[in-house]
Amino acid sequence: MKIVVIGGTGLIGSKLVNKLREHGHEAVAAAPNTGVNTLTGEGLAEALKGASVVVDVSNSPSWEDSAVLKFFETSTRNLLTSEAAAGVGHHVALSVVGTDRLSESGYFRAKIAQEKLIKESSIPYTIVHATQFFEFLKGLADVSIVEGKVHLPLVLFQPMAADDVATAVGRIAVDPPVNGIVEIAGPEQFRLDELVRRRLAALKDPREVIADPKALYSGAKLNERTLLPGNNARLGETRFETWLTQSAGKIAAA
Ligand SMILES: NC(=O)c1ccc[n+]([C@@H]2O[C@H](COP(=O)([O-])OP(=O)(O)OC[C@H]3O[C@@H](n4cnc5c(N)ncnc54)[C@H](OP(=O)(O)O)[C@@H]3O)[C@@H](O)[C@H]2O)c1
Numbered sequence: 001m002k003i004v005v006i007g008g009t010g011l012i013g014s015k016l017v018n019k020l021r022e023h024g025h026e027a028v029a030a031a032p033n034t035g036v037n038t039l040t041g042e043g044l045a046e047a048l049k050g051a052s053v054v055v056d057v058s059n060s061p062s063w064e065d066s067a068v069l070k071f072f073e074t075s076t077r078n079l080l081t082s083e084a085a086a087g088v089g090h091h092v093a094l095s096v097v098g099t100d101r102l103s104e105s106g107y108f109r110a111k112i113a114q115e116k117l118i119k120e121s122s123i124p125y126t127i128v129h130a131t132q133f134f135e136f137l138k139g140l141a142d143v144s145i146v147e148g149k150v151h152l153p154l155v156l157f158q159p160m161a162a163d164d165v166a167t168a169v170g171r172i173a174v175d176p177p178v179n180g181i182v183e184i185a186g187p188e189q190f191r192l193d194e195l196v197r198r199r200l201a202a203l204k205d206p207r208e209v210i211a212d213p214k215a216l217y218s219g220a221k222l223n224e225r226t227l228l229p230g231n232n233a234r235l236g237e238t239r240f241e242t243w244l245t246q247s248a249g250k251i252a253a254a
Pocket of ligand 1: 006007008009010011012013030031032033034036037038039040057058059060061075094095096097129130131132133136
């Protein structure tokens with residue numbers, strides 16, 4: 001099958017392209033530096049020629065409220081229009097568990113807008129809702145700084161390894177469209193502040209992590225369970241400690 005991966009050079013996209021190729025598919029990595037820009041439409045028609053499936057794992061370069069909304073609205077519109085013209089039979093998009101509960105956040109309003117366009121389009125689709133990636137924990141600390149300390153809300157989450165995200169999205173891409181949402185998550189629940197603290201400790205990052213009931217998540221107020229998936233989520237295999245050991249090994253080898 002020809003499968004075009006929009007954002008195919010990113011964290012999830014590059015892993016996904018490799019996995020699809022290992023399974024014998026013609027996977028095309030589409031991104032600005034491979035000549036495909038979903039914001040401008042450049043290279044899109046050519047890349048989609050003969051494609052059965054398009055998987056969108058792109059992300060906005062800017063997370064500022066209006067920039068991120070413009071990115072997901074414009075690029076999703078361009079993508080769906082080009083897919084209709086090319087006769088694509090399945091649009092898969094990666095989004096986030098709890099997106100519909102996070103509309104106080106500009107980033108999540110943009111993901112809600114992306115999902116709405118997909119649901120209203122004529123292209124059969126599957127929206128994959130993933131929990132936070134282990135790889136994102138340091139980035140989460142970086143955007144949660146107040147006066148030099150990391151302030152995080154007192155909530156539960158069930159994060160997963162990017163590799164497991166790519167495996168799950170790859171399986172979903174070659175299955176028939178569900179015209180709905182599939183949730184994927186990690187095998188264990190944690191408190192958000194505890195896991196970020198453990199990640200920073202492993203990186204020897206001295207920043208203090210504070211569990212702050214008033215802290216927001218990407219601009220949104222959370223309750224204890226906002227970030228948790230439902231009971232039917234498909235669970236990845238990789239446990240946090242295993243991932244931590246593997247990523248330390250990779251850093252040492254490099
Ligand atoms: N972080 C999390 O914990 C988490 C959890 C659940 C779901 N998600 C979702 O997962 C998705 C992928 O995240 P990621 O961390 O893998 O992203 P990433 O590593 O930042 O990669 C983003 C990709 O999008 C491409 N891109 C940017 N602008 C583009 C454009 N105009 N046209 C085409 N491609 C463009 C980038 O290409 P260049 O490199 O060439 O710019 C890159 O390949 C996001 O939609 C996010 O909402 C994230």
